[in-house]
Amino acid sequence: MVDTRARYRASLGQAVTSNGLPQPDVPGKGHASVNLESAVTFNPATVHAANSSLPSEMLRGEQGHPSENGGTVASTNHAASAGKKRNRTRGRKKKAAAVSAEPQVGQKRPAPAPTTSKSVAKKWKMFVATPEAIKSHIAQLSTTTEVEDMSDLSESERPSRWSNRPEVHRHAAAISGIRRHARTAARLAATVQGTTQGLVFSLTEAVSTPHGPAHAVQPVEPHPTVWSGDIPRRYVTADGYAGVYHIPHGIPPETLRRLVAAASKWGRSVKLSRTLANDKKGGYQDAGELVGSGRIVTAWHPIGHPHDPAGVSADARRTAQGLEATCQLIEDLDGATAYVMELLKAIDPEQYDSLEKLYEWRISKYKAAKAIESSSKVCLFFEGRELQFNRYSKPHWDTQDPHWAWAIIIYFGTFPQCRMKFRQLRLEVVLRPGDVVALRGQDILHEAGNLFQGERHLLVHFTHATLWNEAFKEIQLKIKTGLAVPSM
Numbered sequence: 001m002v003d004t005r006a007r008y009r010a011s012l013g014q015a016v017t018s019n020g021l022p023q024p025d026v027p028g029k030g031h032a033s034v035n036l037e038s039a040v041t042f043n044p045a046t047v048h049a050a051n052s053s054l055p056s057e058m059l060r061g062e063q064g065h066p067s068e069n070g071g072t073v074a075s076t077n078h079a080a081s082a083g084k085k086r087n088r089t090r091g092r093k094k095k096a097a098a099v100s101a102e103p104q105v106g107q108k109r110p111a112p113a114p115t116t117s118k119s120v121a122k123k124w125k126m127f128v129a130t131p132e133a134i135k136s137h138i139a140q141l142s143t144t145t146e147v148e149d150m151s152d153l154s155e156s157e158r159p160s161r162w163s164n165r166p167e168v169h170r171h172a173a174a175i176s177g178i179r180r181h182a183r184t185a186a187r188l189a190a191t192v193q194g195t196t197q198g199l200v201f202s203l204t205e206a207v208s209t210p211h212g213p214a215h216a217v218q219p220v221e222p223h224p225t226v227w228s229g230d231i232p233r234r235y236v237t238a239d240g241y242a243g244v245y246h247i248p249h250g251i252p253p254e255t256l257r258r259l260v261a262a263a264s265k266w267g268r269s270v271k272l273s274r275t276l277a278n279d280k281k282g283g284y285q286d287a288g289e290l291v292g293s294g295r296i297v298t299a300w301h302p303i304g305h306p307h308d309p310a311g312v313s314a315d316a317r318r319t320a321q322g323l324e325a326t327c328q329l330i331e332d333l334d335g336a337t338a339y340v341m342e343l344l345k346a347i348d349p350e351q352y353d354s355l356e357k358l359y360e361w362r363i364s365k366y367k368a369a370k371a372i373e374s375s376s377k378v379c380l381f382f383e384g385r386e387l388q389f390n391r392y393s394k395p396h397w398d399t400q401d402p403h404w405a406w407a408i409i410i411y412f413g414t415f416p417q418c419r420m421k422f423r424q425l426r427l428e429v430v431l432r433p434g435d436v437v438a439l440r441g442q443d444i445l446h447e448a449g450n451l452f453q454g455e456r457h458l459l460v461h462f463t464h465a466t467l468w469n470e471a472f473k474e475i476q477l478k479i480k481t482g483l484a485v486p487s488m
Helices: 002-011 044-051 073-101 131-140 145-149 157-164 167-189 203-208 253-269 320-332 334-347 349-365 367-373 465-475
Strands: 195-197 225-227 233-236 242-247 282-284 292-297 384-389 391-396 407-413 418-422 427-431 436-439 446-448 456-462
Touching: 167 242, 167 253, 167 334, 242 334, 242 427, 253 292, 253 320, 253 334, 253 384, 253 407, 253 456, 292 320, 320 367, 334 349, 334 407, 334 436, 349 367, 349 465
Parallel strands: 195 233, 225 427
Antiparallel strands: 233 242, 242 436, 282 391, 292 384, 384 456, 391 446, 407 436, 407 456, 418 427, 418 446
């Protein structure tokens, strides 16, 4: 310790006198002029006695050279060194405590100490949205406002922020929102409030029983049911299969507007037919500019020729103008396509998977189908669409569809409301523009009468049995389905 203090004072340029006191600097010469060799042996007792006569300002902590802030350089250096030692000691103690606190092998971790009410964070109850709130959200939220309403930007910043996004990003955001609508609607339909449970009608029995005359079919359910509200609903048969879904206001407003514009443009570009081949199931009501039907099928077997090679339906390719309009229509229907496919995935995942395999096989075999469907950024696993303008239908089954298959219909137009009836189920569904109906058309008798005002149009998505038969011969592919999701 003696040598250390001597060296420290020597570094400051001070000589130690024979009595142990520091010698002041020589004026004008600085520390460099001090002769360090004149220092004698350091005597602690002498220094202690001499220090007692020093002013108190120079004796702060430990004796040494006074610093500029009133203390001493030695005391400052010693305090820093002592602080580091204390920190190292404190760190070793913490590590030792942590190691000792860890449970040994075979021991349980000790329970945490009880906390007081002041330290406990506020616990929030689980938020459960009411069906009315979700229904209102589905009805009001459009594909463009969806992203904006979720933004934290100001009202003046939102339009420019949305418009500055790349087109591909805006398209992806809109499609994501539409799919979210479909999933939400399917979940609401699967609730106890949205489910109508059949007591008698069996879908398995309907599949195995050949159809008779439609007018001879009698109701089998004991109680009539009318779906007239704004809540998504489903009908579950007695053997546990979903048979009908109704999604009020299913298509968001902006998507519906695009659908109406695209369908009207296509209807003016092609020759609509009022006398489709083998069509004895309904007729048309003169209620506007567009009256008739047209099919957009990418793998079409002409009715009555199931063994002929499949091709694109004539309505879609008859003229160059019609082919161009068909490609534009398929592109403009991206939103509706996304909704239909997401709804099918939510209500019947097994059939969705089998339809996906059919789609992959179809576009790999038929290049014309692949070329036309490439107009859309969203895949439609159904090979067929049909646009029907101001059409009504008598009681019928969709005999061209395979058993168990879903057909999904979107209604649009200017009609205030109309009714779709399912005689066997004693079920009536009140329809409005934007509603979506999913049904097993081959197995459940249905009709939509001509008692409606305004213009009533519909877009039907379907799959035909002839294509499934061809796929079964080549890759042993069969259509599948699953039981209804239990009510929540």
